[in-house]
Amino acid sequence: MPTFDEYVAQNRERFLNELKDFTAQPSVAAQNLGMREMADKVLARLQKLGAQARLIPIADGFPVVYGEIGSGAKTLLIYDHYDVQPPEPLDLWTTPPWEPTIRDGKIYARGVADNKGDLLLRLQAVESWLATEGALPLKIKWVIEGEEEIGSPNLGKFVAAQRELIQGADGCLWEFGAKDSHENPMLICGLKGILYLELHARGANRDLHSGAASIVENPAWRLVWALATLKNERDEITIDSYNDYVREPNALELEAASHIPFDTDLELEKFGVKQFINGARDFDAVKKLYFTPTVTICGIQSGYTGAGGKTVLPNHAFVKLDFRLVPDQTPELILDLLRRHLDAHGFADIQIVQTENGEHVARSPLDSAIVQAAKAAARATYQRDAVVYPTAAGSGPMYDLCQQLNIPAVSAGCGYPDTRGHAPDENIRIDDYFQSIVFIRELIRNFADN
Amino acid sequence: MPTFDEYVAQNRERFLNELKDFTAQPSVAAQNLGMREMADKVLARLQKLGAQARLIPIADGFPVVYGEIGSGAKTLLIYDHYDVQPPEPLDLWTTPPWEPTIRDGKIYARGVADNKGDLLLRLQAVESWLATEGALPLKIKWVIEGEEEIGSPNLGKFVAAQRELIQGADGCLWEFGAKDSHENPMLICGLKGILYLELHARGANRDLHSGAASIVENPAWRLVWALATLKNERDEITIDSYNDYVREPNALELEAASHIPFDTDLELEKFGVKQFINGARDFDAVKKLYFTPTVTICGIQSGYTGAGGKTVLPNHAFVKLDFRLVPDQTPELILDLLRRHLDAHGFADIQIVQTENGEHVARSPLDSAIVQAAKAAARATYQRDAVVYPTAAGSGPMYDLCQQLNIPAVSAGCGYPDTRGHAPDENIRIDDYFQSIVFIRELIRNFADN
Numbered sequence: 001m002p003t004f005d006e007y008v009a010q011n012r013e014r015f016l017n018e019l020k021d022f023t024a025q026p027s028v029a030a031q032n033l034g035m036r037e038m039a040d041k042v043l044a045r046l047q048k049l050g051a052q053a054r055l056i057p058i059a060d061g062f063p064v065v066y067g068e069i070g071s072g073a074k075t076l077l078i079y080d081h082y083d084v085q086p087p088e089p090l091d092l093w094t095t096p097p098w099e100p101t102i103r104d105g106k107i108y109a110r111g112v113a114d115n116k117g118d119l120l121l122r123l124q125a126v127e128s129w130l131a132t133e134g135a136l137p138l139k140i141k142w143v144i145e146g147e148e149e150i151g152s153p154n155l156g157k158f159v160a161a162q163r164e165l166i167q168g169a170d171g172c173l174w175e176f177g178a179k180d181s182h183e184n185p186m187l188i189c190g191l192k193g194i195l196y197l198e199l200h201a202r203g204a205n206r207d208l209h210s211g212a213a214s215i216v217e218n219p220a221w222r223l224v225w226a227l228a229t230l231k232n233e234r235d236e237i238t239i240d241s242y243n244d245y246v247r248e249p250n251a252l253e254l255e256a257a258s259h260i261p262f263d264t265d266l267e268l269e270k271f272g273v274k275q276f277i278n279g280a281r282d283f284d285a286v287k288k289l290y291f292t293p294t295v296t297i298c299g300i301q302s303g304y305t306g307a308g309g310k311t312v313l314p315n316h317a318f319v320k321l322d323f324r325l326v327p328d329q330t331p332e333l334i335l336d337l338l339r340r341h342l343d344a345h346g347f348a349d350i351q352i353v354q355t356e357n358g359e360h361v362a363r364s365p366l367d368s369a370i371v372q373a374a375k376a377a378a379r380a381t382y383q384r385d386a387v388v389y390p391t392a393a394g395s396g397p398m399y400d401l402c403q404q405l406n407i408p409a410v411s412a413g414c415g416y417p418d419t420r421g422h423a424p425d426e427n428i429r430i431d432d433y434f435q436s437i438v439f440i441r442e443l444i445r446n447f448a449d450n
Numbered sequence: 451m452p453t454f455d456e457y458v459a460q461n462r463e464r465f466l467n468e469l470k471d472f473t474a475q476p477s478v479a480a481q482n483l484g485m486r487e488m489a490d491k492v493l494a495r496l497q498k499l500g501a502q503a504r505l506i507p508i509a510d511g512f513p514v515v516y517g518e519i520g521s522g523a524k525t526l527l528i529y530d531h532y533d534v535q536p537p538e539p540l541d542l543w544t545t546p547p548w549e550p551t552i553r554d555g556k557i558y559a560r561g562v563a564d565n566k567g568d569l570l571l572r573l574q575a576v577e578s579w580l581a582t583e584g585a586l587p588l589k590i591k592w593v594i595e596g597e598e599e600i601g602s603p604n605l606g607k608f609v610a611a612q613r614e615l616i617q618g619a620d621g622c623l624w625e626f627g628a629k630d631s632h633e634n635p636m637l638i639c640g641l642k643g644i645l646y647l648e649l650h651a652r653g654a655n656r657d658l659h660s661g662a663a664s665i666v667e668n669p670a671w672r673l674v675w676a677l678a679t680l681k682n683e684r685d686e687i688t689i690d691s692y693n694d695y696v697r698e699p700n701a702l703e704l705e706a707a708s709h710i711p712f713d714t715d716l717e718l719e720k721f722g723v724k725q726f727i728n729g730a731r732d733f734d735a736v737k738k739l740y741f742t743p744t745v746t747i748c749g750i751q752s753g754y755t756g757a758g759g760k761t762v763l764p765n766h767a768f769v770k771l772d773f774r775l776v777p778d779q780t781p782e783l784i785l786d787l788l789r790r791h792l793d794a795h796g797f798a799d800i801q802i803v804q805t806e807n808g809e810h811v812a813r814s815p816l817d818s819a820i821v822q823a824a825k826a827a828a829r830a831t832y833q834r835d836a837v838v839y840p841t842a843a844g845s846g847p848m849y850d851l852c853q854q855l856n857i858p859a860v861s862a863g864c865g866y867p868d869t870r871g872h873a874p875d876e877n878i879r880i881d882d883y884f885q886s887i888v889f890i891r892e893l894i895r896n897f898a899d900n
Contacts, residue, residue: 030758086760092656150759192661196759205722206542209872210772211642211843213746214738215726220747221681228678231671233796272655276665288664296663297670298762303749304770308480309600309646309806310536311772311845312748312872320754322660322761346683356759393661395761422659422762 004132008124008437015124015437016107016430018045020100022116023109029083029150035062038082042119042144049127051142056162061154062146066165069126070136074448076370077141077169079401079409080119081148084111085422092424108427113420115175117428118413118436119144122173125440133441137448141169143401148175151196151356152397159400171370171409171447172402178415179432180387181270182261185378185439188411189371190363190391191398192293193325195334199223200318200351207303208313220302220317226347227319230338231295235277239295240341242334247327249291253390256366260387262286270417289393294324320355324395331358362398363391368408369450377442378412381435386412412439454582458574458887465574465887466557466880468495470550472566473559479533479600485512488532492569492594499577501592506612511604512596516615519576520586524898526820527591527619529851529859530569531598534561535872542874558877563870565625567878568863568886569594572623575890583891587898591619593851598625601646601806602847609850621820621859621897622852628865629882630837631720632711635828635889638861639821640813640841641848642743643775645784649673650768650801657753658763670752670767676797677769680788681745685727689745690791692784697777699741703840706816710837712736720867739843744774770805774845781808812848813841818858819900827892828862831885836862862889 002010027038039055039062046053046067053067065082087097087110095101097110129136143166145155159166180186201219208216231237249257264281268274280288302317304310323334335354342350364371366388378386392411402409414436420426452460477488489505489512496503496517503517515532537547537560545551547560579586593616595605609616630636651669658666681687699707714731718724730738748771753764773784785804792800814821816838828836842861852859864886870876 030760031756086754086756086758088754088756088760089657194761196761203723206870206875207539207873208721209844210744210746210748211774211845212721212739213744213772213774214742214843215730215735216721216723217727218747220750221677222683224674224677224747224750225683227671227674233672233675271658271662271666273653273666277667280665285665289662292664294660294663296660296761296763297668297674297752297767298660298760299753299755299764300670300674300767301751301755302747304536304538305749305751305768306481306536306538308536309770310480310538310748310872311644311646311746313746314749317747317750318755320759322663324661324663393664394659395661420656422760423657425656 002132004128004441007128007132008434012434019107019112019117019120022120023100023112024098026098027083027111028086029062029147030086035083035146039063039065039146042082045120045123046142049123050130056158058154058158064146064158065142065144067142068139070139072136072138072448074138075141075169076138076444076447077143077166077172077407078122079172080122080142080144080175081115081146082119082144083146083149084114084116085149089424094425102430105431106427106429108425110426113415113426113428114422115148117433118175118177121414121433121437122440125437128437129441129444136444138444141165148396151194151359152400153357155397156400159404166401167405169407171368172407173443174398174409174411175396175413176415177411177413178417178419180261181263181266181417184261184384185382185386185412186389187371187374187378187386188389188392189366191361191394191396192391193329193331193359193361194395195323195325195331195358196356197335198318198320198353198355199226200316200353201349203315205315207315210311210313213313216313218313220314222347222350223302223317223319226342226350227297229341229345237293237295239337240344241337245329245333246293249287252366256388256390257286257290258283260286260389290389290391291326293326293329296322298322325361327361330360359395359397360399362403364403364408364410366390370408370447371410373443373447373450374410374412376446377439380442381439452582454578454891457578457582458884462884468574469557469562469567469570472570473550473562474548476548477533477561478536479512479597480536485533485596489513489515489596492532495573496592499573500580506608508604508608514596514608515592515594517592518589520589522586522588522898524588525591525619526588526894526897527593527616527622527857528572529622530572530592530594530625531565531596532569532594533596533599534564534566535599539874544875555881556877556879558875560876563865563876563878564872565598567883568625571864571883571887572890575887578887579891579894586894588894591615598846601644601809602850603807605847606850609854616851617855619857621818622857623893624848624859624861625846625863626865627861627863628867628869630711631713631716631867634711634834635832635836635862636839637821637824637828637836638839638842639816641811641844641846642841643779643781643809643811644845645773645775645781645808646806647785648768648770648803648805649676650766650803651799653765655765657765660761660763663763666763668763670764672797672800673752673767673769676792676800677747679791679795687743687745689787690794691787695779695783696743702816706838706840707736707740708733710736710839740839740841741776743776743779746772748772775811777811780810809845809847810849812853814853814858814860816840820858820897821860823893823897823900824860824862826896827889830892831889
């Protein structure tokens with residue numbers, strides 16, 4: 001019988017081909033593209049592994065792929081998602097997003113990092129364990145949803161309906177992760193909350209010749225003025241009462257954050273900017289990144305934006321806004337504050353359209369067994385200490401699946417700083433991918449033993 | 451020999467088919483679409499009329515169609531353009547923009563009002579004169595350019611190069627016009643100036659996951675903040691020194707404007723709005739419309755604006771702005787003030803891209819022979835007095851062709867209040883079209899006799 005490492009080496013080509021197959025399949029929940037095909041692929045892969053697996057339907061949504069395998073004193077929950085971000089803008093991809101391509105030891109495709117790489121390598125790690133180590137020393141339960149990139153609107157309802165499947169798990173391995181720019185493995189123990197919505201302003205009953213602009217209100221101007229009341233040039237969020245709900249990080253969180261390496265000049269170079277907002281550097285930038293809320297214009301559109309000139313007074317303008325939340329903010333609270341703010345500042349005419357469910361802030365205890373097992377696994381795999389993050393800058397439905405049920409969670413995965421998640425040329429390094437397979441072996445071993 | 455009216459009646463079907471043929475031909479200068487084909491059609495129609503006509507090439511531009519016919523003591527210059535606005539957004543057209551369609555006595559097509567209808571009916575009027583009245587009593591010179599909708603970037607150079615063709619004309623019939631909502635014919639004796647440009651803000655070297663938004667500057671926010679310094683919610687243009695160059699209308703202009711009928715409630719209903727900006731009504735709205743400058747967001751774009759949600763931090767944002775100018779503003783001055791203003795308010799990073807040449811403000815003396823002839827022609831055609839506008843709310847290259855050479859100009863044409871120029875479902879009423887043919891006969895007669 002080969003060793004685990006030998007087995008992985010022998011199956012390297014097949015494992016990569018499986019990854020290409022997974023990422024060649026579009027699965028964009030926001031565009032209802034290829035979702036059933038992808039769910040079926042994931043289900044088949046779980047079944048091939050020997051897991052008891054099935055699709056659990058979601059009313060008016062995309063099914064959850066659920067699987068179980070192994071037995072033992074401990075239960076490890078694994079959360080992944082088979083949906084990915086929209087691939088646009090297409091013209092900025094070096095090779096097409098649905099044509100996985102290897103260049104310079106990296107594999108490029110939409111979703112290869114977020115989250116199909118980690119989703120698949122965890123299955124391949126279990127396959128390799130079973131083929132070389134024998135039975136699993138614990139029970140693994142997979143919840144692989146299809147709506148993460150649209151804000152997991154149904155995961156809370158899924159958990160409520162399937163509570164007996166999930167509760168009692170001893171820890172959860174969350175979907176994503178990466179090495180930092182110093183090649184340290186990162187362990188993420190929390191997530192920001194999020195509220196995503198659109199603001200719409202409307203004017204005349206049709207687009208007009210712009211000669212009418214001296215008397216007919218322009219919704220694009222109204223939207224600009226409304227937006228300018230939400231955040232100012234000093235990066236202060238100016239929504240009424242907004243900052244009353246921002247809890248400062250506690251001493252433990254600050255201590256952990258103080259170990260987060262942040263090479264300001266390297267980060268500046270990576271992003272291609274001369275300075276960060278308000279000139280923040282080093283630990284100030286770290287605190288800003290992880291412990292402050294944001295209001296982001298993700299998209300804005302009005303009128304004619306094609307080639308050449310068109311002298312038109314548009315009759316509609318909209319913006320897509322993403323609010324990243326910290327304790328004690330909640331999506332419901334922020335939505336309410338925003339509506340009150342707009343009304344109070346003369347923008348009662350601006351319509352709020354919440355296109356996705358919000359997500360709650362999540363934090364896990366840093367001394368929980370799953371975090372400790374992940375730290376040990378990282379040390380064994382990478383021969384160095386992991387950096388422990390009290391929270392990521394991003395969001396996800398961790399609260400719904402984990403903290404709500406008192407399941408501590410840690411996130412770790414195969415990305416690296418230039419992974420370009422949610423952007424053109426998303427990619428992972430192939431060596432990281434295979435190291436992550438080893439990390440899963442170590443996590444299983446350490447979590448079962450603790 | 452038939453009378454003029456009989457001849458027009460006999461040729462009604464052919465005249466309409468010629469109009470359909472002209473409007474079925476796309477000719478969008480901004481998109482370089484169908485321009486040569488359209489120039490050739492116009493040239494052929496002039497030659498069919500018996501005019502001495504030719505294409506005068508424009509370096510790096512679209513040719514001017516020039517024609518001459520007739521002789522007499524007076525010379526009437528006619529200015530039209532064979533280019534039209536882009537047809538987007540296509541989905542808001544009831545029938546496709548390049549498929550001229552008759553419904554309820556109206557003909558719908560991109561360019562049917564602005565300006566192919568008037569362009570063609572003036573030729574058909576001269577044809578009808580020659581077939582029924584004999585020789586023309588004056589000389590007519592046509593300048594029909596192909597770049598009006600992109601700001602006539604080359605008309606000034608054309609006039610400089612072809613000055614001997616144009617100077618000495620006794621008056622000019624300008625390209626457009628309409629009946630007002632009381633069915634009064636309108637005579638337009640001036641135009642606002644215009645400056646059209648884009649502002650661009652740039653951020654990181656690529657689109658980022660919006661988790662980075664707490665430290666990486668968002669160009670969409672920067673553009674919003676910059677725009678909010680240009681105009682406020684009270685509709686005051688707040689560009690530094692901008693209002694120092696706004697000359698109030700003089701007594702003569704105000705007196706003419708006081709005869710402009712403006713049924714506020716009818717106009718509100720037409721545009722589908724509850725009130726005009728700052729609640730302006732009646733003569734206040736008229737003065738606002740014709741005598742104040744504007745800054746209009748014609749288009750704005752950044753990030754992801756497709757279906758569903760995308761949590762992206764965009765790296766580029768741009769806006770298309772249209773500045774309508776009044777005396778003593780000039781495009782060059784406003785461009786300079788805008789750059790200084792942005793620099794002074796912390797937006798030196800915002801790039802200005804002037805995509806089209808500006809146009810100067812134009813005004814003609816209201817007692818000139820061409821205005822008097824047009825008033826008499828309107829009275830004879832429509833059995834009522836025309837309303838004389840010191841200026842339109844819109845712009846055009848009138849100054850370059852006319853005022854610069856001391857040629858008074860008046861604009862009159864076949865539109866009506868629901869003509870939807872520059873917008874989906876552009877249309878004219880067929881009865882107006884044929885009345886305008888009679889108006890041209892009367893204008894030729896009255897201008898030659900004065």
